[in-house]
Every structure is written in structure tokens, then in C-alpha cells.
Amino acid sequence: MTDFIPTPTVPAPDIVRCAYMEIVVTDLARSRAFYVDVLGLHVTEEDDSTIYLRAFEEFIHHNLVLRKGPVAAVAAFAYRVKSPAEVDAAEAYYKELGCRTERRKDGFVKGIGDAVRVEDPLGFPYEFFYETTHVERLTQRYDIYNAGELVRLDHFNQVTTDVPKGRKYLEDLGFRVSEDIKDSDGVSYAVWMHRKQTVHDTALTGGDGPRMHHIAFATHEKHNIIQICDKMGALRISDRIERGPGRHGVSNAFYLYILDPDDHRVEIYTQDYYTGDPDNPVVTWDVHDNQRRDWWGNPVVPSWYTEASLVLDLDGNPQPVIKRTDASEMAVTVGADGFSYTREPGEERGFKMGNQL
Amino acid sequence: MTDFIPTPTVPAPDIVRCAYMEIVVTDLARSRAFYVDVLGLHVTEEDDSTIYLRAFEEFIHHNLVLRKGPVAAVAAFAYRVKSPAEVDAAEAYYKELGCRTERRKDGFVKGIGDAVRVEDPLGFPYEFFYETTHVERLTQRYDIYNAGELVRLDHFNQVTTDVPKGRKYLEDLGFRVSEDIKDSDGVSYAVWMHRKQTVHDTALTGGDGPRMHHIAFATHEKHNIIQICDKMGALRISDRIERGPGRHGVSNAFYLYILDPDDHRVEIYTQDYYTGDPDNPVVTWDVHDNQRRDWWGNPVVPSWYTEASLVLDLDGNPQPVIKRTDASEMAVTVGADGFSYTREPGEERGFKMGNQL
Amino acid sequence: MTDFIPTPTVPAPDIVRCAYMEIVVTDLARSRAFYVDVLGLHVTEEDDSTIYLRAFEEFIHHNLVLRKGPVAAVAAFAYRVKSPAEVDAAEAYYKELGCRTERRKDGFVKGIGDAVRVEDPLGFPYEFFYETTHVERLTQRYDIYNAGELVRLDHFNQVTTDVPKGRKYLEDLGFRVSEDIKDSDGVSYAVWMHRKQTVHDTALTGGDGPRMHHIAFATHEKHNIIQICDKMGALRISDRIERGPGRHGVSNAFYLYILDPDDHRVEIYTQDYYTGDPDNPVVTWDVHDNQRRDWWGNPVVPSWYTEASLVLDLDGNPQPVIKRTDASEMAVTVGADGFSYTREPGEERGFKMGNQL
Amino acid sequence: MTDFIPTPTVPAPDIVRCAYMEIVVTDLARSRAFYVDVLGLHVTEEDDSTIYLRAFEEFIHHNLVLRKGPVAAVAAFAYRVKSPAEVDAAEAYYKELGCRTERRKDGFVKGIGDAVRVEDPLGFPYEFFYETTHVERLTQRYDIYNAGELVRLDHFNQVTTDVPKGRKYLEDLGFRVSEDIKDSDGVSYAVWMHRKQTVHDTALTGGDGPRMHHIAFATHEKHNIIQICDKMGALRISDRIERGPGRHGVSNAFYLYILDPDDHRVEIYTQDYYTGDPDNPVVTWDVHDNQRRDWWGNPVVPSWYTEASLVLDLDGNPQPVIKRTDASEMAVTVGADGFSYTREPGEERGFKMGNQL
């Protein structure tokens, strides 16, 4: 079912972590109101077309670039590598894969030096860089700490048609799997992969792709996430809360999904677990386990399965979206045709969402 | 629309607070597992047919009585009054109302002395008592404090067909309104009423009644409620989480609704506000305000509107359930026929639940 | 030892709760920076000489008045009464006590109507009022909720030489005791007294008096208090944190004491318990119990025992401070001469602070 | 001032993280009561002489070994390495350093396979291992999650006479410095060093050594730490709370120090920051900065500076304790002879502890 992405002969670049995302927004002022006024991200610098934002405990130049453009989309998923030489390694690696690459010694955005961007085998615009301007790490600036403060970029989430294919490609690139969702027929629905010592730097979600599912920021504690909900209620934008808050089954994190003015999805996330040991146990969830996506069994809204953001090629044009042909997680789990369980078969009760509709 | 309940000429009893509920459960061991093992309520005493439970900071004998019986139902909503003489006042008050009353000098249950039970004008079994055995208040017993500790009984919630009728009756009884839900046609959907200085000791929810909608216990902080969800997930009883957690619009409390083995509904609740001033402002919500029941606009599951527990008459037989004839909150707000708003009319977006289905 | 304050023959005014304090500050701008910029209290109105502040969930005009003046002191401890007629009752009550009183139909400060101020038998300036301007209750304004938000005025604390004398006077005035600190010789060191259903509206602390020990505001949760500490650290005013944070033995509340620019002491406080039942159990602590003031046994700094604010008479002159002649809590518990215990006598270890010095 | 520890020519072992500590306790039952009943660590296995304990989210066999013995001391600081071959690397590395080493293919304790123990150049018993039995990771066992749950081993802290010497040795071993405390004369008082992506796996504290200063476990949130204090109060062992809770300046973590029955010090710790980037900024604190050890300026109790646990050589005999000759942090900062500041020089106020004594 999977067309194979070969393993290059040259070494993969040594990736440290997901570092920033560049997104195109259609109304810069509205996006600024959302990311700065509502979410409280910190402006490193900004001009008429672009805003550079970072989380509270970040010391690199930014974690999010908002760039004004005609079509809402993602321009780059950027990873930091371990040294300047690893940018060369990334370029060579993707060249051997036959991917289009573009190298810019002065970087693609402010605050980032020598970088390479590629159209990766799954169709995503990946960037690799080491050089970056250090900025004030606000860690102990509790005088400006807000009640829903976002303290770190945590991860990306990408929608792709063929999860096993993407997983093999990312494993070759040095990512390690922490958790995944499968069924007994061997269909793979999603996989979580990391470089830093958390559950993930990126995850692959099966669906029509390539698309960006969400970008996630971490808070210190759960009450910070609740405050974000409360604030969105006070601002009468509660309809921009898409899903949650809740406790993930996968990753064990406390989560919330909200939508920015262009429907780019943002997750707020806290308290997953340490994954740094080489033999960190992989957790596999059955797609029919009703607690895999929400530990409390609360239903996943359909839009969360179906909606996602376009991604751009290196010319800035949206990548065409390809239909997933494998089974859809929504189809196999939600509603009359789907099947899910709260307890193991044999116990009396079952699918929670069915009870509600 | 309302048949009038006359105001007695004798003074209403001086009620201090909601104090305990007596419920009939069909399987005492299963109910014990739920209330003691899952929720961590503290056993004051128990025998083969009855368990007396209290919250962490309670000093009266109990807040909940579980009594084994053939049909799941509520036997009493018990209020504490200010002095022994107020039990006499209660008896006289209901006698003048023409209600059936029963007085027992030694109480109806262990730990409670002289008490009167009545079949009130709305069909509910109300009890009034002052005398009670003082037991250890566990307030600083942090050595047995569990992560989801329930610290106080907070309130009752009753389903009744005619909310304005019930409201007038409870106002005569000395309750004061803190919040309510109405529509522009003057239909009243729910009302919150208090004696102690919180948002409510009891609330009236419009629906087929008389039935018991829920009993609510308070925790110290929001994370305690999240822990209860997490624990129910770990025990694989997440399908017994009916609604939430969330932030109420009405009352501003953080909440969770769960179901006991007999489908008696329990709310876990924290952080409403002080209502003790005589001119405490009443908050009225429009039934179409999508944030009235959940400040984050998350949908209310239909079962929450339709399901409730039977209540017993003084012979222990279930009261017949009368159909509500006023508009139903579910009907006017949920789905294709309903209408709700997140922001005021004129703004672009609307009903959140509609987006999800 | 106590000179008796007689019980008036007229009824005591029906007090609802502690409502606001008027304090004189020597540098209005510095005080504004502390109460508004650091603590986040909300300005109801202000002019060149006076700032009116309220907590997040307050609906009366203010909880704190800062008035510019030459000598830092407290001008009024103001209580709200249940109706306009209770202001008359208060005036009559204190007149019978032989106290100086002053009645102003238009109030002493903005936002308050008909009020009486008195020089009470202990030397404190007490005010009683009912009429007040209702202002926006910010309860669900989570868009302006800060990470250390103060949500309610909780209580006053007064230093007086003779605690039993003051206790009897306040009991006559309708206050009920929730907790106290004594020793086996019958010396009374402190008492906590309430009208609303919390541990106290005011407390009497034995010492040189009359002086104001502190005013206390409540937060929702413990992390809000920790944030205030963190913020004061970030602002490099950690030397204005006098004591805590900690868990009180008395009241069980989580607490923090900080000092304003004039050394007026402010407590931040959360999670004491319900006291509304008529037979609410009184908790008596032994003065030698090392956990009475801090449940974790952390030492009370000497300044907390010795320092307090002057109070004014009705002419605006500071009341003379009288020496306490009863035993001092600090003397009997701290250091080489004092004695305290963590466990009951017979167990091996003892006084924690002694271990540290 | 420093006698040089040479850099070996063979590569340092690739260390993953601090993994467990083996401590000798004199009364196994009392220690079990402390670590299991009070702190809630989970017993992997135990027998008459030894108890193996782990934190909630751990999947290796244990994080703490309590072994019954005649003298309270630390038998091993154990680090996990990246592969079996790295144990060989460790052995070779220390052999070249001229250190005594002992290799055991079946491990020194249950649940650990091939391991080498060494008497390191600073006199500490270090262990390196890869093989370990995987045990149930309790991450989502919220049914047994207690209110003060310890979820991870976070770090060790070692007392050594010569901090720069130790720092150079640990840097050679692959540790990276995150923070340190110095003075303007170049004296080094303490240093924090990490392998995993947190502030430290171990820290060096200047003092008489070699001794073990503390072992630290992490909780999820701050309220979990407060609960541990509250529980120790309820158990009337508040005199075993040595210092805190507080916010560290160094590391920014919320902390608490408590003492086990043998006076082994345990820190409870939460919410430091990500350090995984190769250029993670190093934070240097001035020893006179009054907020370096406690961000709120609360005083460090003298015992915290002076007391620590003995460490054992490979024969099980205590290492002799050598006096520190460099300046003592306590001497230069506490009391009449010391000097500390809250704000930069030129501002009006200074040393907080001085105000208190």
C-alpha cells in the first residue's frame, strides 16, 4: 500500500527540536489580535507584513512567524539542528532524496541565519537551521506573566495520506516513535515522533494531505489552559474553541484546540512525559479505544478530523491535497457505522458519543 | 400559566443550608464503590442497608445517605434550619400549605434528631432538621486528602414543570434568587436560589417533574475536578462522565457531571461567588446565549436535559412524573430547530454545536 | 484583667460583612503602583487625593480607599449592614456605649451613602453603611483576569491589648468566634470572628494597640498567590514579602503577607472553610503549638508580631498606642526563652525555629 | 587553587540521565513509612534488607534503593548510559583516571544488569549502567495517583570542596552547565549540570565533602508540593520540613526540602525549563543576590548549608569528609558578617534576612 521513500546513504541531519512555524495569514491585524492579545505570545519584532512571536521561555528569535499573504497556509515547519554543519547535512540528505531544496545563507526570515528549505517527500515545506539571534528569555519575568501564559513551543502536527510511509521517512531522519494508533487490520491512523525528550516534535495524522493539522504551545499547568478558555468566553469567541479542554489518551497531556482567524488550528498542551531513554516504551492504541484521543471519552468533533491548513511549496504556491485511501479514523470510530469501546469487549457498555446523539 | 402556591400566614422556617440527600440505590456495594472508592467520600457509619457519607470539611453527621431499595430514587432533600424551634415552624408552614407532613422526634436517619419531612407543593420530599451528631471535621487531615477530594456539599438541583411557580414557592420559603435563564417571551427555564452565601442551595430546572436533577459537591480547586475525570478514565468508566468538565456561564463555577451506578447524577463544582449581601445582583441569562450553560460554548448533551431521578413520597413510592408544557430548553437551543448565539446578533458567527454536527 | 465593655440595651446593628478599609498613604503614586500595578486591584474611580479600588468579584463601589495624607494610618474599618435602618441601629448602639460617633447622610467617601463612623471602645474607627453604588462585577471578565488576581476582600485584622475584652465587645456586636489561640494559664492571644460565612470578617491579635495588623484579599487558588510572590521577585521587591507563603493552622487558609510602600500589611489568602451553621465548631489552638500560625511549622518573623499601622480618631489624628500587659505571643513561643512543640510532649523533637538559629 | 583532574584520552561514556540513588538507612521500616506512606513512592519490590522504589512515570526498575545498614550514607549515584557498550566506556574512562572501579555483569542491585561502580576523583560512588528491567509505567494510573504524587526522579546534588575542579571533571564527562553561583572575586559556590534536557542531572554545592546534599523528585504541578507540606503538617512531622516551599532563583523551579528519618535530604521540585539546545544560555548568579536561592528572598536556613549525608567507598565505608577552604556561601551571605542585596546597589533596601533577625 505504501510507495517506498528510500533511505539516503548520507547521514541524516542531527535535529534538536521543532523550532518555529511560518504561517501565512490573510489579515495581519486580526491575527496579531489573536496571537498577541488573546494568547499573549511575545513579539520579538514586527513590520507591516510580518510578526515574529515567541513563547515565554524561548531564547531563540521566534517560534511563530505570521506573514501576510493572499491564501492562509503554512510556509515552513522549521527544525533546529545541532550545529551549522548539520544544515549542510540536511541539504545533502534531501538532494539525495531527489527533493527540491533551497539554501539561503542569510536565512528565509529575520532572526535565522544559514538555512535550507526543502519540499520533503510527503510534500511539506521543512526548514533546517542552526544560526539564530538569541533574545531575552523571559522565564522569570513574572511581572508580565499572564494567567494563560504559553511558555514553550511543543510540537507540530501534520496530515498525510500514508502514515506508515511518513513514519519510515521520519525514522530515517532520526525521529523516534513514542506512540501510535492502529487497528487490528494493520491500518495505521497516527504516529507521534520526537527528537527532544518529550512525546513529540511532530506527529502524523492520517488524512487528506499534505496539510498542517496544528501547532502546539505548552503552558506550565492545567489552570493556565482553563484560563484561555475562560478568556475566549469573556471575549465572546467561544466558537473558536474547537475541541477540549481534555486529557489526551495518547501523550497523557492536558489539551485544548482553538482556531485562529484563518482557521489555522492551535493546540495548548501541558504535562506529557519524559521520552529521552533509548528504550523508551512505545505505546500503541487501538483506534477503537474510546479514550485514545480523549482519556475521558469525550467525543472528537468531526471538524477536528476533516479540517486542516494548506501547506506551500518553495514558490509559495499551495501543495495540492491528495485524498487518503486508507480507512479514516473518523469513519471507523464515530457514529452509527463506527465502533468504539470504553472497556474491553465483554463488559456491558460501549461507545460514549453514540449515547449522546 | 402558573397555578399559584399561596404564601402561608405563619413564618417560613429559617433555613441555614442544604445539608444532605437521602437516595435509594439498587446495589449498595456498587454504589459504595462509586461514592467511597472512586469519589472518596468519607463513611461516617454504615450497615447492611445504609451508608452515611460526608465531605471532607463537614462536621454534621452526613451529606449523603445511600439506602438500599428496589427502585432508584430520592427519598429526601434535607435542609438544616437555624434552631430546634424552626423544625416546628417548618411543620406548621407546610401544614398551612395543605401538604402531607411527617414529624419524627428521633429523626428519619441516623445522626439526625428531631425532623419533619413533607411532600412539598412541587411534589418533592423535603426534610427540615436542626439536631445532628457532630463528627470529626477532616479539614486538616491532609494525610488522607485525596487528589480529587470533595470538601463540601454545595447544592441540590430539582426538575420541575413550572419554574415560576416553584420560584415563588421557594422565595416564600426564604430562598433568594441569584441567577436565572429566561427568553424574551417571558418563559422561565431555570432558576438558582440560595440560603447560604453561595450561588445556590437548590436550583429549579424546567422539565418533566418532580425529579432530582443532581446533587453537587465542591472541591478546593479546578485540578481536583480534572483528577476525578482522569481517575474515571483510568478505571475505564469514562462513559460515566456525562458532561464536562467545563466552566458554567450561570454561577461561574468550574463543573463536571458524572453518573452513579443507578444513573443518579452527581456534579462536582468549584469556585462560584459570594452572594451574601441583601442586594446581591441577580444575573439573568437569555436561553439562546450559547455560553449560559457552558462558558466555552461546549454543547450540552441531550441526556443532561432529559434524564433525572425519581423522587419518593412519604410512603416511599415514586411520585408520578408530570410533563412540562412550557418550552423545553433543549428544543429551543439545540440542533436544526433551535437557535443560539455566541455573540450578539449582527456578528458573523453563531451556534457552536451546529458547527459540530 | 479585663475592664468590662457593657452590653448595650439597644439591639446591635445587623452586620453583613467587612466591606472596605480607608487607609492614609503618604505617596499616592507609589501606593497606586503597588495596589494597581503589582496587585492588580481595579480602580473604580480616582482623583488627585484619593483612589477607590475593588476586587475582581466585588459589586459595591470599593473595598479599599487610598487617601493621600501626612501620616500612614487607617481611617476606617467599614462594615456593610443589612439595611438602611441598621445604620441608625449602629449609631444608637455606640451612643449608648458612650462612644464618639459621626453620622453623614452622604457618606464619608465616594460611592457610599448614609453612614456612621465611631471611635469604638477599643479605639478603632469603625464605619457602618448600607447604601453604596453598584459597579460592574468583573466575575467573568477573564479577558482582564491577571495571574495573581484578587477576587474578594476577605477580612481585617486588628491589634488590641486585651483580647478577651475585645472578643466580648465583638460578640455583643453579633460577631461569632470561629477560632482562637490561648495558653493553659488562660491567656488569650488572638481570636477570629465572623459575620459572613467564612472564618472571619475581623480578627483580634494581642499586642500594643489599637493598631491595624492587616487587610486580607482572597484569590481563587493557591497558584495565584505563588504568582504574586513570583511577580514581586521579578520586580525586585522580594524584601516586601514579609512572611509566607504558607498554610495557616488557624483558618486552614493558604496565605502570604506583603507590605505596601507605607508598611501597611496586606494578606493574600485562599481556601478557608464554611462557618455558617449556628453550631459551627470553634477551634482552639495552644499558643505553644508550632503549627498554629503556620501548619508547616515555618517560623513567624518577629516583625509580623511587632509591626502594625496606626489608626485614626474621627478628627484624623492617630490614636495613641497602648502597651499590651498580657503575655506576648512572640515572647512565649520564639527563641531561647520561648517554648513550642511540633508534636505532643513525650515525642522526641520540638521547636522548629530553634533548630534553625 | 584547584588540583587538576586530567581529561582522559578515551571517550567519556554517553550518559542519558541520573537514574537512581542507593542509600543506606538505619531503620528500614521508618524509612519505608517516609518514602512510601508519606511520599507515595511506588514499591517495585522489597525484602527484609532492601526496598526498590520508583516514581509514578518511571519505567526502569527503580529510582531509589533503600538498603538497611549501620550508618546512614549514600552507596551509589547511578546514571543510565545510552547502550551496553557505554558501560565499557565508563570503566575504561575511570581506569585511565586512576580511579578504583568495580564491574558486575549482573549488577549491584536487583533490576539492574551489567554495571560499573567507581570511586570518582571527587570521592563519590558513581555507577553507570544500561540494562534494567522494564516495569509498569504508571503514567495514566490516576486511580492510584495521590495528591502529592512524585512523578519523576529529577536530579542529584553533591557537596564538594572545590566546585571549579568538580565542574571541569563533569564537563569532561559530558555534562553541560546550565547555571552557576559566583562572586566578583571569582569564587565559585555552586554549579548545575545536565545530560537530559532539564536544568540538571546533578549539581555541585560548595562545602565540606564529598557528601550528598539531596536527591530531587519532580511533581506535575505546584499544588502537589503544597500538599506534601500539608500532609507533613497533618502527620505532625512539620519539623522535617527543612526549607521551603519556595521558588528557586537558580533553575526557576518551585521547590521544597524535607528530611528523611536518617536526615537524608529530599527535594521536591517542579517546573524548571528546557535546556536541550547546544547553545542553551548559561545563567550566572551573584552569590550576594538575595534571590538566587529563593526568588522571594526567603532566608536559607543554616542547616541547609551545613548538613549533608556521608557517601561510601566501594567497600561500603564512609569517605572521610574534607573541609572546604574556599569561602562559604553561608558565611558571605547570611547574618551580620554577610552581605546580600535584593535590588542593585544604589537602591534603598537590602538584605532581607537581616530584617528578620
Ligand SMILES: [Ca+2]
Ligand atoms: Ca493549580
Ligand SMILES: [Fe+2]
Ligand atoms: Fe498535538
Ligand SMILES: [Fe+2]
Ligand atoms: Fe449544579
Ligand SMILES: [Fe+2]
Ligand atoms: Fe489574616
Ligand SMILES: [Fe+2]
Ligand atoms: Fe536540587
